Amino acid sequence: xxxxDGSTILRRNRPGTKSKDFCRWPDEPLxxxxxxxxxxxxxxxxxxxxxxxxxxxxxxxxxxxxxxWKYEHLRQFCMELNGLAVRLQKECSPSxxxxxxxxxxxxxxxxxxxxPKECPAIDYxxxxxxxxxxxxxSNKYFPSRVSIKESSVTKLGSVCRRVYRIFxxxxxxxxRIFDEFEAETYLCHRFTHFVTKYNxxxxxxxxxxxxxxxxxxxxxxxx
Amino acid sequence: MEPPASAGIAGSTxxxxxxxxxxxxxxxxxxxxxxxxxxxxxxxxxxxxxxVRNQERKAPEIxxxxxxxxxxxxxxxxxxxxxxxxxxxxxxxxxxxDTLYFRLRDTAHQVKxxxxxxxxxxxxxxxxxxxxxxxxxxxxxxxxxxxxLSPTDLHGPSYHLMGVDLRNLDEVDSKLQQAEVDYSLPTxxxxxxxxxxxxxxxxxxxxxxxxxxFQAAVFVNYEQVNMNxxxxxxxxxxxxxxxxSLAGVESCLSLDTQRNRFKDSGWTGARAWDMVxxxxxxxxxxxxxxxxxxxxxxGELLLQLFQHYCLVVxxxxxxFQDIDITCVPVVEELxxxxxxx
Numbered sequence: 001x002x003x004x005d006g007s008t009i010l011r012r013n014r015p016g017t018k019s020k021d022f023c024r025w026p027d028e029p030l031x032x033x034x035x036x037x038x039x040x041x042x043x044x045x046x047x048x049x050x051x052x053x054x055x056x057x058x059x060x061x062x063x064x065x066x067x068x069w070k071y072e073h074l075r076q077f078c079m080e081l082n083g084l085a086v087r088l089q090k091e092c093s094p095s096x097x098x099x100x101x102x103x104x105x106x107x108x109x110x111x112x113x114x115x116p117k118e119c120p121a122i123d124y125x126x127x128x129x130x131x132x133x134x135x136x137x138s139n140k141y142f143p144s145r146v147s148i149k150e151s152s153v154t155k156l157g158s159v160c161r162r163v164y165r166i167f168x169x170x171x172x173x174x175x176r177i178f179d180e181f182e183a184e185t186y187l188c189h190r191f192t193h194f195v196t197k198y199n200x201x202x203x204x205x206x207x208x209x210x211x212x213x214x215x216x217x218x219x220x221x222x223x
Numbered sequence: 224m225e226p227p228a229s230a231g232i233a234g235s236t237x238x239x240x241x242x243x244x245x246x247x248x249x250x251x252x253x254x255x256x257x258x259x260x261x262x263x264x265x266x267x268x269x270x271x272x273x274x275v276r277n278q279e280r281k282a283p284e285i286x287x288x289x290x291x292x293x294x295x296x297x298x299x300x301x302x303x304x305x306x307x308x309x310x311x312x313x314x315x316x317x318x319x320x321d322t323l324y325f326r327l328r329d330t331a332h333q334v335k336x337x338x339x340x341x342x343x344x345x346x347x348x349x350x351x352x353x354x355x356x357x358x359x360x361x362x363x364x365x366x367x368x369x370x371x372l373s374p375t376d377l378h379g380p381s382y383h384l385m386g387v388d389l390r391n392l393d394e395v396d397s398k399l400q401q402a403e404v405d406y407s408l409p410t411x412x413x414x415x416x417x418x419x420x421x422x423x424x425x426x427x428x429x430x431x432x433x434x435x436x437f438q439a440a441v442f443v444n445y446e447q448v449n450m451n452x453x454x455x456x457x458x459x460x461x462x463x464x465x466x467x468s469l470a471g472v473e474s475c476l477s478l479d480t481q482r483n484r485f486k487d488s489g490w491t492g493a494r495a496w497d498m499v500x501x502x503x504x505x506x507x508x509x510x511x512x513x514x515x516x517x518x519x520x521x522g523e524l525l526l527q528l529f530q531h532y533c534l535v536v537x538x539x540x541x542x543f544q545d546i547d548i549t550c551v552p553v554v555e556e557l558x559x560x561x562x563x564x
Contacts, residue, residue: 105373106371106372106373107371107372107373108369108370108371109360109369109370109371109372111364111368111369111370114361115357115360115361115364116360116363116364116369116370116379118354154367155367157367158367158368158369161369162369
């Protein structure tokens with residue numbers, strides 16, 4: 001890719017790259033990204049610059065297809081949630097969290113199986129992230145990175161509802177891990193703003209207390 | 224002996240009343256009877272066995288009584304589903320261990336939402352049974368949905384089972400909203416031996432509330448009728464002896480009082496039939512099939528039972544005023560169809 005100044009930007013982490021230099025290539029305007037992964041790259045660029053700037057990260061560029069925008073963000077959420085899952089593994093085990101719960105009111109059955117199954121919370125987390133990865137990479141539902149079938153957009157809502165359980169379980173049962181992870185990534189803030197903005201989840205189901213009233217954009221579409 | 228009532232709600236206060244336990248026990252009796260009839264082949268139900276383990280044999284007139292009841296309700300539901308083409312919801316009040324949701328899932332019929340309400344102690348047992356059986360879980364699951372459970376409530380993508388006291392309308396409203404009820408969607412309410420256990424004023428409040436909240440609805444009510452004669456007295460005393468007071472029995476005096484209960488509560492219209500008429504409306508082939516399953520010695524008793532239970536169909540709006548499952552029987556046909564020589 002050519003910049004105006006004639007230099008080429010290579011988005012590569014060569015073997016031997018030091019952690020402080022990881023992904024440290026210069027920012028690039030979206031319109032100059034020449035790749036089918038342009039939207040993903042753009043989102044990751046914004047996150048890397050400032051993960052706390054949720055509003056900017058979620059602001060859709062002009063002429064961007066909204067279905068693709070939502071899809072790419074959800075892919076990013078699932079990838080980053082793996083980081084939370086790794087930390088949860090140290091503390092969340094089948095013997096301590098025998099069911100997937102948030103508050104004490106509801107047990108959530110794991111939907112990643114042929115029939116709903118009562119999985120321990122950490123297994124629910126793994127199964128749900130694996131299931132989301134399979135779905136979001138499914139050639140049947142999401143064959144393209146540049147356009148999304150209308151009938152597949154509804155799948156995004158069900159993925160959101162399931163992965164949200166991971167946030168709520170972590171918040172109510174592993175608060176320290178949740179807080180440390182959230183301070184670094186703002187992932188739950190971003191997710192909450194995202195599902196609110198695009199009406200992917202109803203407000204009463206958003207039980208982790210995060211205020212989206214101040215700067216959330218009004219809902220723009222039905223999932 | 225008369226067929227025991229199904230699960231219901233009783234008492235006149237909002238607190239749990241000792242009578243409630245006796246009413247809840249009637250759910251067990253009704254479920255046992257259905258299990259027996261299904262095992263003998265009166266009708267097909269692949270799911271009742273998960274909820275009922277009892278293998279006790281019941282009297283032939285009891286089995287035919289339940290056959291008429293199940294078929295009568297089924298015929299009403301079938302007509303409603305055809306009219307709405309599945310763009311509708313079903314709300315089963317005092318559902319007990321009813322398996323209609325699961326049986327419908329084995330048919331081509333589609334339903335947007337299916338909601339069941341009963342006492343928390345009943346729904347707790349039903350939730351536990353569903354949670355423990357893959358065959359039941361498979362029916363409440365779909366590709367995009369999620370299932371969540373509390374001790375007394377269960378929510379799937381389009382099936383909801385919730386513990387509630389039907390006398391507490393604020394709680395009913397709150398639970399229905401949790402179940403994603405759509406007040407503008409055509410809705411059929413089912414109640415089998417439920418309203419009779421609710422004190423008359425609470426029952427009127429419930430029916431009025433439904434009439435105000437829903438736009439297009441049908442209410443199918445199965446319960447006692449003609450309770451002002453000697454046979455009715457015996458039934459009443461028998462139920463009272465088991466601790467069930469029929470708090471709502473004043474609406475069970477005649478087919479007229481059954482209809483008027485709805486019309487006086489804001490429903491557009493209602494019609495009612497005793498179970499003699501309902502039985503007669505079941506196809507002759509089906510009646511002949513079940514009459515061969517076992518001998519019936521007590522034809523007179525069956526006739527009396529049929530005369531003391533009824534099916535009421537009430538409606539809101541005009542879309543469903545033509546739901547009618549019966550034809551008028553000729554007296555001779557009536558007698559022969561009851562296998563009386």
